[in-house]
Amino acid sequence: MDVSLFNHKSLRAMKARLGRQLSPWALTLEISVVLLIIGGLTLAAYGFAVGWAAIGLAAIPAMIVEWYKYELRDVSVTKDGKRIDDILDGEILGLLGDQPTPHDIASILSKVTGGQFFAVRFGVSGGFLEQVVSTNRDDTKGIFEEALRISPTVGNKISAGVLMLAMVRQLPGKQTLLGHLQLDEDDLLRGINWYHHLRELINTSKNKPSKPGGVGRDWSFGWIPNLSRFGQNISELNFRRTDIRAETLNQIMKAMSSGRGAVALVGLTGVGKTQVVYELASELMSTSADVPDALRYHQIFMLDATRLISMASGRGELEGLLQTLLSEAYTAKNIIICLDNAQVFFEEGVGSVDVTNLLLPILEAGRLPIILAVDEQKFLQISKRTPTLAAAVNRINVRPTDELQTLSVLEEQLPNIEFKRKVTYMYQAIREAYKLSARYVYDIAMPGQAISLLDGAADYAESGLVTARSVNMAIEKTIGVKTNIVDDETERDKLLNLETLIHERMIGQEHAVSVIADALRRARAGIRNQKRPVGTFMFLGPTGVGKTELAKSLAAVYFGGEQNIIRLDMNEFVSSDDVARLIADGTEDAGSLTAQVMKQPFSVVLLDEIEKAHSSVLTTLLQLLDEGILRDAKGREVSFRDTIVIATSNAGADRIQEYLHRGYNLEQFEDKFVDELISGNLFHPEFLNRFDEIVVFAPLNKAELLKVVDLILVDVNKNLSEQKITVTVAQDAKEYLVEVGYDPRLGARPMRRVVQRSVENTVAKLMLAKEVQAGGLIEITLDQVKEILDKKSRADEIIENK
Amino acid sequence: MFLVGIISWWYGSGWKGQLRRVRDRLAATAGYFSIGQLFATLFSPFRQISAENIHGSAAVQFRAFFDKTLSRVIGAVVRLCTILAGIISLLFQSIFELIILVIWLTLPVFPIVGLIAFVIGWAPTWM
Numbered sequence: 001m002d003v004s005l006f007n008h009k010s011l012r013a014m015k016a017r018l019g020r021q022l023s024p025w026a027l028t029l030e031i032s033v034v035l036l037i038i039g040g041l042t043l044a045a046y047g048f049a050v051g052w053a054a055i056g057l058a059a060i061p062a063m064i065v066e067w068y069k070y071e072l073r074d075v076s077v078t079k080d081g082k083r084i085d086d087i088l089d090g091e092i093l094g095l096l097g098d099q100p101t102p103h104d105i106a107s108i109l110s111k112v113t114g115g116q117f118f119a120v121r122f123g124v125s126g127g128f129l130e131q132v133v134s135t136n137r138d139d140t141k142g143i144f145e146e147a148l149r150i151s152p153t154v155g156n157k158i159s160a161g162v163l164m165l166a167m168v169r170q171l172p173g174k175q176t177l178l179g180h181l182q183l184d185e186d187d188l189l190r191g192i193n194w195y196h197h198l199r200e201l202i203n204t205s206k207n208k209p210s211k212p213g214g215v216g217r218d219w220s221f222g223w224i225p226n227l228s229r230f231g232q233n234i235s236e237l238n239f240r241r242t243d244i245r246a247e248t249l250n251q252i253m254k255a256m257s258s259g260r261g262a263v264a265l266v267g268l269t270g271v272g273k274t275q276v277v278y279e280l281a282s283e284l285m286s287t288s289a290d291v292p293d294a295l296r297y298h299q300i301f302m303l304d305a306t307r308l309i310s311m312a313s314g315r316g317e318l319e320g321l322l323q324t325l326l327s328e329a330y331t332a333k334n335i336i337i338c339l340d341n342a343q344v345f346f347e348e349g350v351g352s353v354d355v356t357n358l359l360l361p362i363l364e365a366g367r368l369p370i371i372l373a374v375d376e377q378k379f380l381q382i383s384k385r386t387p388t389l390a391a392a393v394n395r396i397n398v399r400p401t402d403e404l405q406t407l408s409v410l411e412e413q414l415p416n417i418e419f420k421r422k423v424t425y426m427y428q429a430i431r432e433a434y435k436l437s438a439r440y441v442y443d444i445a446m447p448g449q450a451i452s453l454l455d456g457a458a459d460y461a462e463s464g465l466v467t468a469r470s471v472n473m474a475i476e477k478t479i480g481v482k483t484n485i486v487d488d489e490t491e492r493d494k495l496l497n498l499e500t501l502i503h504e505r506m507i508g509q510e511h512a513v514s515v516i517a518d519a520l521r522r523a524r525a526g527i528r529n530q531k532r533p534v535g536t537f538m539f540l541g542p543t544g545v546g547k548t549e550l551a552k553s554l555a556a557v558y559f560g561g562e563q564n565i566i567r568l569d570m571n572e573f574v575s576s577d578d579v580a581r582l583i584a585d586g587t588e589d590a591g592s593l594t595a596q597v598m599k600q601p602f603s604v605v606l607l608d609e610i611e612k613a614h615s616s617v618l619t620t621l622l623q624l625l626d627e628g629i630l631r632d633a634k635g636r637e638v639s640f641r642d643t644i645v646i647a648t649s650n651a652g653a654d655r656i657q658e659y660l661h662r663g664y665n666l667e668q669f670e671d672k673f674v675d676e677l678i679s680g681n682l683f684h685p686e687f688l689n690r691f692d693e694i695v696v697f698a699p700l701n702k703a704e705l706l707k708v709v710d711l712i713l714v715d716v717n718k719n720l721s722e723q724k725i726t727v728t729v730a731q732d733a734k735e736y737l738v739e740v741g742y743d744p745r746l747g748a749r750p751m752r753r754v755v756q757r758s759v760e761n762t763v764a765k766l767m768l769a770k771e772v773q774a775g776g777l778i779e780i781t782l783d784q785v786k787e788i789l790d791k792k793s794r795a796d797e798i799i800e801n802k
Numbered sequence: 803m804f805l806v807g808i809i810s811w812w813y814g815s816g817w818k819g820q821l822r823r824v825r826d827r828l829a830a831t832a833g834y835f836s837i838g839q840l841f842a843t844l845f846s847p848f849r850q851i852s853a854e855n856i857h858g859s860a861a862v863q864f865r866a867f868f869d870k871t872l873s874r875v876i877g878a879v880v881r882l883c884t885i886l887a888g889i890i891s892l893l894f895q896s897i898f899e900l901i902i903l904v905i906w907l908t909l910p911v912f913p914i915v916g917l918i919a920f921v922i923g924w925a926p927t928w929m
Contacts, residue, residue, distance in 0.1 A: 014803065040916075047925040056916015059909045067808050070819050207826075214836030216884050219848065219877070 005144050006084040008098040012075050013085040019072030020094030026068055029061040036061070077157060084144050087151060088158045089114060100140055102133035102170075105163060114160025117195050120465075121427045122188065123181050124164055132177070133167055142170050154192045161192035182428050182468060191427055194411050217297055222332025224301075226324050230308060231301035234338075235281040244405045245276050248398060249283055250290065252276075252371070255394040256336070257292040261369040264342075264390075266379045267398035270448020272409070273373040276398055277302070277338050280371075284336075298369070300336045301329065305344040309353055319358050330368045342372035346382045346389070356386055363392040377634075400445040406434050409447040410454060417451075421458035425466040429457060432468040436475050439639050442598050480560065481602035481642050495521050498558065505553040507707040509546050511666075512539060512695040516554055519644065519692065533628045536645045536690065538610070540677070541697025542653035544747015551606040551646045559603055566596045566643075567606040570613035578613075579620050585633045594632035602642045610647040611682055618687050625690035647691070651682045656696065666698045700748055705738045708748050712755045720763065724774040727759055733782040740789055758788040812910060820906050824899045831895055835888025840881040848877030 007013065022029075036058035043051030075093070078086035085093060095108045109115035110126025119125030133139075146166035147158050154162060165188045168174050178184055248265075255263050265273045281300040284291055303325065312318035329335035339345060344352035345359060362368055372393060374382070383390035401409060410430045418424055430450075437449035444452065453474060460470040460477070475481060494501065498517035499510075506513075519535030522528045539547040555565040573582060586595030597605065610618070624630045628641035652673060659669040674694055678685050688694060700708065709729070717727055729737070741754035762784045766772040832838070847870055856866035 011807075015807070018804070018807075044925055047927060049920045049923045049925045051925070052916045052919030054916070056913040056919070059912035059916075063808060063812060063909060066816065067811055070816060071811055214834045214839070216836030216840045216881065219836075219840070219843075219880065219884075 002141065004083065005141065005148075008085070008096070010083070010085045012078055013093055013096070015072055016075045016090045016094035019068060019075060019090065022064065022068045022072060026065060029065045029068075033058050033062045033065065082148075084147065084158065087156060089160065092158075092160060092163070099137050101135050101137050102139050102143055102167060103130055103135045105140065105143065106130040106133050106167065109160050109163060112160050114195055115164070117198075118161055118164055118188075118191060120424055121194075122183060122191055123426065123428070124168070124183075124188070126160075126164075129164065129167055132171060132173075139170065143167050146170060150189075150192075153189065155196055157196065159192065159195060161188065161195055165189065165192065187427060187431070190407065194427075197411075218334070221334040222328065224328045224332050224335065226321075227301050227328045227332075227335065230311065230321070230325060231303050231337075233299055234278055234302050235285050235299040237278065237281070244401060244408055245272070245279055245398075248276055248396060249280055251396050252280055253283075253290070253292055253295055255396070256369045257294045260366045260394060262363040262366055262372070262393040263370070264372045264374055264379065264393040264395050265398050266374050266376055266395055268376050268400060268445035270444025270446070270452070271398050271400050272447060273398050274340055277340070277371055277373060295336075295369075298334045298336050300338050300371070302338045302340055305339065305341055306351060309344070309351065315353055315355070318353055319355055322355060322358060326362060326368060336369040336371060338371040338373065340373045342374045343378035343382060346386070347378075356389065360386070360389055360392065363389065366392070401447045403434060406447045406450050407431065410434070410450055413447075413451060414454075417455055417458070421455070421461075423458045423461045423464050423466050425454065425457075426468070428468040429466045429471050430454065432471040433457065436471060439641065440475055440479055440481060440601055442636055442638070479599075479601060480564075491524070494558065495524055501557045502550070502553045505556065505711070506546050506549045507711060508700050508704040509550060509695075509697055512537075512546075512550055512697060515693045515695060516550065516644065520554075520558060530641065531627060533605075533625070533640050534642060534644045536625045536692045537647070538688065538691040538694045539646060539648045539697055540652065540656075540673070540694065541650070542656060542699055542747055543650055544743075544749035545697040545699055546748075547646075547648040547697055548606065548608060551604050551648075554644065555604045564600060564603045565606055566593065566600065566603050567608060568593055569608050570610050570617070570647075571608075573613045573617045576614050576616040579616050580633065582617060582620060583630060583632045588633075592632075594630055594638040597630075597640055597643060598632075598638055601639060605640065605643045605645045607645070607647040609649060611649045611651040615684075618684070622687065622690060649683075652677055652680075656698065660698065666696060670696045702738060705742055705748060705751070706734055708751060709734045709737055709741075709755055712752050713759070715752075716756055716759050719760075723767070724776075725763065725767075725772060726777045727763060727780060728777070729759065729780045729785070730782055733780055733785045736782055736785055736789075754789070758785050761788045809910060812906075817906065820903065824903060828892065828895060828899065831892055832888065835884055835891065837885055837888045837892075840885050843877075844881050845874050845878050847873035848880060 036054045040051040040054030040056075040058065043054060045051070073090075075090040081087045088096070089112070091112045091114070092108055095111065097104060100108075106126045106129035108126070109129065110119070115126045119127075143163065143166045146169050147162050150162050150165055151158050165185065168177065168188065169185070171177060252263050252265075255261075265276060267273050277300060284295055284298050284300070308321060309318060312321050326337065329337050345355050348354045363370065379390075379395075407430060410433065414425055414430070433450045433454040434446075437453040438446065441449040441453060453471060454466075456478065457466050457471040457474040460466070460473040462470065495517075498520060499513050502513050502517070515537065516535065519528075519537075523534040528534065539550070541547055551567075552562050552565060556562045559565070568582075572578070581589060581592055583594045584592035586592070586598060589595060593605070597603070607613075607621070620630070624640050625645065628643075629637045629639055632638050655673060655676065656669075659673065673696060674688065677683055678688060713727065713729060720727060737751070737755055737758065741751035742748065743750055759780060762780050763772070763778060766778060772778055856862060858866075
């Protein structure tokens with residue numbers, strides 16, 4: 001091994017090895033020190049001079065223990081070191097031999113803390129690497145050189161993670177390995193920094209005073225009996241901090257120390273407003289130089305609105321209580337009041353009391369430091385109602401975190417969640433939680449979105465480990481969306497035989513069925529464009545040819561039931577004002593398209609008779625078709641990326657009939673027909689172009705109609721199953737039913753009524769005449785059908801549903 | 803290597819580390835008793851009791867002045883007691899830390915001294 005790269009005999013390397021050798025003996029040495037001193041003193045006391053020798057000898061293990069504790073156990077990194085042995089983690093260095101092979105290094109990684117961290121959090125274990133890396137000494141050089149290249153990006157250290165990343169980078173099949181683990185190199189780099197951060201936290205927490213400021217800290221400040229009773233002193237809780245909100249914290253401290261004491265933290269729910277206050281409380285109690293002297297050791301008291309309101313019987317009493325608490329805080333001179341969910345103090349309603357008249361003068365005076373944590377929308381409403389309030393406070397916006405910031409927050413919060421839920425989270429779970437919550441959790445903002453999902457995923461932990469799969473399952477079980485790539489045998493079979501399954505419910509239209517089935521298979525195999533709906537289809541054709549039936553069949557076969565279809569009759573959206581109804585907030589209109597998809601993101605969206613919708617409505621739908629998102633009335637992005645969007649239209653139905661009468665078949669006129677629709681201004685080309693496929697449905701032929709009769713009979717028999725009666729219909733009777741039941745204007749739609757009426761009436765007559773009993777089989781003949789549908793006009797009546 | 807390593811560490815970075823730990827421990831004790839802060843606010847009203855500004859007649863103001871003065875006196879006494887307790891603790895701790903430092907400096911020669919004492923054969927004869 002090149003000594004300029006790794007010097008096994010360097011002083012640091014030797015110390016690390018010595019530390020490792022001494023490690024199992026440290027306790028024994030400490031005990032021997034105590035025994036030698038006690039024994040020596042006893043002997044000397046009884047007049048045996050050998051006692052002095054024992055005391056003197058105790059110095060040797062005592063010195064060794066001190067050396068071990070303060071230097072050898074964790075040999076410090078050599079400043080500006082350029083070799084591996086200068087900056088390699090002491091725990092690993094102590095185990096490293098003179099000429100290590102990659103296999104030896106992997107073996108060491110499985111024994112050290114850092115290696116175990118990566119094994120649990122990322123699934124990259126030393127044991128696994130042992131199986132894939134070489135046993136050739138010459139390959140170690142490449143790993144060490146790579147580790148030295150990585151170290152400047154992670155704080156000039158080489159820990160277990162750095163060596164793992166260096167080894168992975170040297171592997172010929174690294175992409176396969178990382179792909180299998182659902183990771184990339186950036187994730188491992190992130191993991192290294194995460195591990196270093198945790199180590200640093202552990203080290204700093206050891207030296208943190210338990211009560212910053214000491215016993216006399218509060219003696220110069222006020223006595224606060226009521227505040228202690230009704231408020232929560234969050235400064236007593238020791239909250240860890242990320243640097244993400246550093247700027248916001250500085251803004252608050254600056255605003256408060258500038259003399260204008262009221263601050264409004266404004267942001268969406270889940271954005272971390274309360275967390276900011278907790279972090280501020282922790283910061284004020286620290287010895288950080290960033291804390292202005294005017295605020296040092298100030299304590300933040302959180303006032304719980306619900307508790308205060310429940311303690312006071314009426315407005316007067318509540319005002320009196322608040323007055324007392326705020327006076328106490330003011331005279332104490334070291335209290336910052338935080339009103340969480342402050343909106344409840346500024347509006348009248350259930351669980352809220354408007355005490356603006358009391359709070360406004362205090363906020364305007366600005367002498368008492370107050371933090372109001374308010375929801376963004378609510379703050380706008382309050383500001384509109386009481387503009388002076390908005391002017392009296394320093395508004396500080398707390399914005400939702402981006403992906404990297406959210407991951408940092410999650411890494412920080414994880415130990416708390418793990419402690420509470422008694423589970424361990426993998427890094428892949430954190431990333432998946434961010435991805436899926438951003439897409440499916442609407443009510444709260446980041447990072448609250450991801451935290452709530454991650455918390456929920458603990459219920460789906462496997463052997464105490466929360467994986468990406470656990471997060472997927474949490475989403476699947478709570479909102480019914482299938483997020484994982486298919487790996488279940490039953491589902492795989494269903495997908496492969498989707499056409500057959502759909503044809504069990506509907507007849508014909510093979511092309512339409514196959515495009516839908518293909519789209520779904522692509523989606524579930526994970527090879528579709530994730531930023532669009534699963535599939536967008538326009539079904540064109542006359543009434544009663546199966547357009548709507550296909551959407552229903554798809555919902556029933558794959559989306560868990562016909563109820564998982566979101567059906568909008570577009571003839572109800574004929575004016576530009578109807579756009580508002582399409583995207584209305586769920587609290588105002590639960591039937592709006594966005595509200596339904598928020599509730600049920602994995603579904604079939606059926607836009608029936610799309611040609612009747614107003615052009616503004618169609619324009620609104622463009623983004624949905626293109627990017628799979630639609631903004632609702634509240635400005636939230638609603639994802640349609642797990643839906644199949646089917647628009648149906650009768651437009652040009654006569655033209656289809658005309659083509660067919662002229663002897664064309666579907667394939668011959670399909671494209672021409674679509675062009676005619678565009679040139680006839682029935683649809684704008686930019687609208688039609690947004691669909692993955694435009695499918696023209698031809699009217700069913702006689703053979704297909706006979707199959708439809710069979711399908712209807714299956715349903716009729718299901719209805720009769722309670723009477724244990726089975727019905728069959730003679731072939732000539734079926735043909736008659738097709739003849740009288742088919743209407744060129746309405747397609748096969750009236751046929752169900754005709755078949756049901758004729759068969760059920762015949763069965764009823766036979767049952768009343770006691771010509772059939774339970775368990776019997778009835779074969780309905782042509783004559784019996786004719787008897788019911790004696791005249792064509794009777795059938796017409798049924799068709800017209802008179 | 804072992805002997806050279808341990809001795810050079812003992813009187814080098816080991817000694818510096820020991821000094822730093824002694825300093826930190828003394829600072830922690832001073833911090834615990836808030837000595838600096840108590841000195842700075844020695845005559846502030848104790849827990850801000852009767853510290854508010856009172857408006858009213860001369861009698862009322864005189865009463866308030868009396869209350870405030872009493873609060874300040876109580877505060878000063880409590881703080882002085884605490885400061886005193888802190889200073890005494892620091893004094894004792896300083897003596898203890900000094901002994902620790904002396905032991906640190908002399909510890910490497912303890913085995914030799916012990917052996918010499920053993921060879922000389924002196925032992926207390928009080929029993």
